[in-house]
Structure formats: C-alpha cells, structure tokens
Amino acid sequence: MTVKTVVFHALETGPALTVLGAVHGNERCGPEAIRRLIGDVEDGTVALSRGSLQLMPVVNPKAYAQNVRFVERNLNRQLYPKDEKVHYEDHLDPIVCDLLDRTDVLLDLHSFASPGGPFIFLSGKNPDELAYAKSLGVSDFVYGWAEAYGGGGSKESQGTTEYARTRGALAVTLECGQHLNTDAADVGYRAILMALSHLGMLDASCPAASGLGQSAAAADLRCVRMKSVFYRDEGASFCKPWRHFDAVAKGETIASYANGEKLVAPEDGFIVLPKEAAATGGEWFYFGTATAYPE
DSSP states (O other): OOOOOOOEOOOOOOOEEEEEEOOTTOHHHHHHHHHHHHHHHTTSSSSSSEOOOOOOEESSHHHHHHTTSSSSTTTTTSSOOOOOOSSGGGGGHHHHHHHTTTTEEEEEEEESSSSSOOEEOSSSSOOOHHHHHHSSSOOOOOOHHHHTTTSOOOOHHHHHHHHHTTTTTEEEEEEEEETTTTHHHHHHHHHHHHHHHHHHOOOTSSGGGTTTOOOOOOOGGGGEEEEEEOOTTTTTTESSSSOOTTEOOOOEEEEEEHHHHHEESSEEEEEEEETTTTTTTTTEEEEEEEOOOOO
C-alpha cells in the first residue's frame, strides 16, 4: 500500500502550502475536497500565481479503505518518526513528517462524529497563524489543545499541526463538520481556496478566484478555550445526546458513571467533540469555556 502526494509548482517562488486529508480514515470530506481541487488545478479552474501546493488526499490509506478512524494507532497523536515501528501507523509517521518538514503552511482537513458545524483548532499564540486561521471562512474556533492534555510540548498529544509548528510552519486543523454533513467537502474545498488567496498564491484571474467571498466578520467569531479532556469509563453514558459546542452551566449533569456517580460541568462552558460511541478508555469529550478570539 502506498501514500499518494500531488505537488503543483508555480513558476514564481513562494510559500509551500500543504493540505492533508484522511489522517483519520473515516473522515471522507478531506479526500473529496482535495481531489476536486486537483481536478480544478489540472483543468485551469484554479491557478497558482506563486509557491507550491502539496496535496496528500489520503494520509492513512489502510484506515481509509476500511472506513475506520485508524487501524492500530491514532495517527494524529504521537506523530513523530519512531526508531522501532510497532503499529501500522508507525510506518506512516516518517512519510507525513517528511512532507511537513518541507511545509510553510499546513491545512489539515478533518470531520467529527457528533452533530455540528465547521470549526478550526488554533494554537492561540502565533499572530500570523491566527490571521491565517481567520481567513479560512469559518466563524467557530477552539484553542488550548495541548493545555487540555496537561500542557504543551508533549509528544503524547502531538499531531500534524503540533509537529508542523515545531518545524516553523503555520498550521491549523479545520474540522469541516459532522462526518455525514453534505456540505463538509465544500467547506474544505473553499478553505483551501481561501488559504491560497490569503497567502497570495491564487491567481486572481482564474475562474475560482471570482466570487470567493470574504472571511467571517470579527463580530461573528466564536471562540472556546479547551480546559480538559475526559476519557470514557466502562459503563459511562451521556445524560443526553450532546452536540458539539452545546453550552452547559456550572453544576449541570453531563454524564453518569456505572456506579451512579454524576459527572457535572466544573463551570459554565461548552461541550467540545462529544463521542457517544467512544471506546472504554478512549477520548469521550472535551470541556471548554468561552473566550475572546486570541490576538
């Protein structure tokens, strides 16, 4: 099994934008958006004015073929080249990392299991990255990923964006909506065009550049800072079918454990990426609080 990368070079030098799809194999919107873009570049609908566009439509091909999140290990955690390769995904690490080593700007396209619309994961630190994220046509944002796992710098929580940042790249993860949202691939496709435009890489005379629209107005931005991650205990269940970005009040019951103990919100906040069918010991949901868009 091989991993396919498609690269387009403009004649004028410029940044290298990398777009990834299907880091998780059951998230189909990324490959669909990227393949559409490849066709549009090849027929001239999209044209580059400078730089290079590096596209990896299916990062985890075996998981994609099986329509599962991963085969043996979550590829978007512990992402770094390993001397001893134990799991199937360990063999993908050096391929992905090599591409990210040659990346100036990363857009990683994902989708999620619970009902909800698109949002972007931020690092909350680099002003250039924040401006880039804001340009992608999405109004909802989440940051504090590393902090939710107990602090920054841990390889345990390191995924594509975290690794890319260690190599000096600007990097964001765009969650294009729920897996089955009919517009998820359209969200991803438009974000790629918006990224190209923001970076000055999209030829203004090409058909795709017309009618691209504007990014969300500052007044429309909604941002949640992640505080903690919760893992599912055996027999634990949500008290209701939570949606991504559902608001909860301090003391409100979120879930119950097998022994009857209630899990309540520690403060006013939001449920982030709840997974009703999470495996025992797996990431169940995140908790965050409202905050201003970082500047």
